[in-house]
Amino acid sequence: MLKELFLNLTILITFNYLFTLLFKESLSHKEDRPMFQLLKGTACGLLGVFLIAFGFSYSDSIIDLRNIPIIIAALYGGWVSTAAAFMIIVAGRILINFNASAIFSIVAVGMIAILSVAVLRGKKPDRKKAFVMLLFSNVIFTLTMLLLMPEQQPAGALVYYWLISTVGGMLSLYIIKHEADARLLFKQYKFQANYDFLTGIFNKRKFEEVSRVLYDRASQSASSQLALIYFDIDHFKQINDQYGHYEGDQVLKELGARLRFLISGSDPSARIGGEEFAVLIPNCTYKKGLHLAEEIRQAIDGNPILLTSGDTIPVTVSLGIAHYPTNTADPQTLPLIADRLLYKAKTSGRNQVCSTEKKE
Template sequence: MRVVIFDTFQDIIANFAIVTAFLFMTSQVFFKKRGLGEPLTWSEKFIIGLIGGLLGTLLIIFTVSFDNTILDFRQLALILTALAGGIVPTLITGIIISLMRLFAFGSITTDTLIATWNTMLIALGVGIVCSMGFSYWKKWVYSLLICNVLTSIVFFLILGSHGLSPTVLFVLMMSAGGLFSAHLALFLEKAKRYSLRMERDATVDYLTGLNNHRMFDLLFNKKLSNAIDKNQELTLMLVDIDYFKKVNDTYGHPNGDSLLKQVGELLKVTSRNFDVISRIGGEEFSILLIECPHHDALVIAERIRLAVQDHPFELNDGNRINITISIGVASLSRSHQDDIIEQADLALYKAKQNGRNQVFSNLKLHES
């Protein structure tokens, strides 16, 4: 008896290991770069269904033997699939598990047909439950309840009065497995959320959502090297909000932050959609214009300057104010390949020195 219990316990541990490996692989490998909360495409739903079907098939292979009855965790694959993708992937998983059970694991009998119908009913049930607006833990509780009730009925239909012992073991096994899987899935989701946030914070400005200074440096060096190698046009704009300290002193830092966000949005709207926009300092932004001749860059810069000048910026109390910006523009040339940032910075300084709210070109620096 002790040996039987030990073997059963080993089988359960093996199933837990399989579930753990699959949860880790799907969360941290297959869908590692996928943002949380993004709507699934049909191809992603299909892939999730296939992965769930593979998991369910493995759980059928590594069965738990007890009292001449074979038990498995295939229902956990259905619940995990339903939580990940909703009803469509769950039905795909259910179909795969059912087909494998019918045609790959023994002959087709009345018992296997009953088990197949039970799998599809559970797939439909948990798919519906996990598609509804319940909390995470309610989805798990309701899904486990569906699995336990429907499978218990199947045990009694197939085994009659001998179905009590395997039913009790299955309910305990599924409840423990469900609790384990729920906690593990939640932990992996939190770990992924933290990882994505850390990656985002390393490259994105927390306030405006634009590239931060670190990302600007990486992209600038890449674009500069590419432009030099291919003899392409490259122009850099440095944009600075005029008298921003006065804005903070007069209206407070929360309003200053709000203005920075709005300026960032306006820069995105008025620039070309493939230009690289970054926030590189407190009130300083940069725009890297790819394959843009200098005279075209000056036209874009003037358009941006006028857009900011004419835009009513809203404060947190609903009042509106107007601000202006100064822009320094420098383009890549054979004589100034390595100091385009310095050239743009000098042009910006001249724009400030000449009265602000203007665009200044680095070409004027060499003319003077």
């Protein structure tokens, strides 16, 4: 018996890894589309059938860990997943061997499924309740075995089952939680490495990385055009001094939101300094780039920003735009030109777009 239960345990642990690989970050919540919940339930149901197939035959019964996939389905998928897992496990048990014991086991699994859905309801997985549900399922299994074999006193089988089932359930909860948390943490680190935490657009490092690729691509094609826009917030220090840095951050967030609304998702935009932003537009004519720069200026100048304090403040920006090949024969020099034109916009009265059709 120990051999079969240990085999069940190894199958279960292998599944835990594959389960986290398949469903990744969605394991941190249960708000998936019904089809995705169905896929989770199907995976758990197939696991249950595998566990039955490699379980231990005791009298007319099969001892295995099929209760754990039901709990996993309820914990990470909700009632849709649990129902799917239950139906697949029932079908598998009937196909493998249909007898009185199968009927009792189907009733027991049904009770575990109903209790699991009731206990583990909620938007986020509750692993403490899942452990309690694991103990409940062991109790249900024990009662089922005692009803099926009242004269055989399967005490040894029950002890082994409780030991392996508890260890398997705890390992399942730990492995899936650990892998799900690790993947979520990796996703967060990846976001922080590429995106500005305040505005949600690229940070300087990622913007320069993407820009280098576009510069190289443009230099290899005679018909390529690129427009680079630099802009920063006028008198941003005064906003921080008057309203505080927290409200200054709100201004940056709002500008990031407006920029995401105006700029195509395929065109890289970034916060490249404290209050300085950049936008790079591939396949963009000089006039189109100039129009977009003016559109950015008007979108910011024409709509005061609402602070968390309830105050609204007018905010303006100064912009410099450089274009390839209008301003330079080398796309790599676009940042230098855009920076010079931005400086000119700031020293010429602010709240304006500075550009030139001459080679720099």
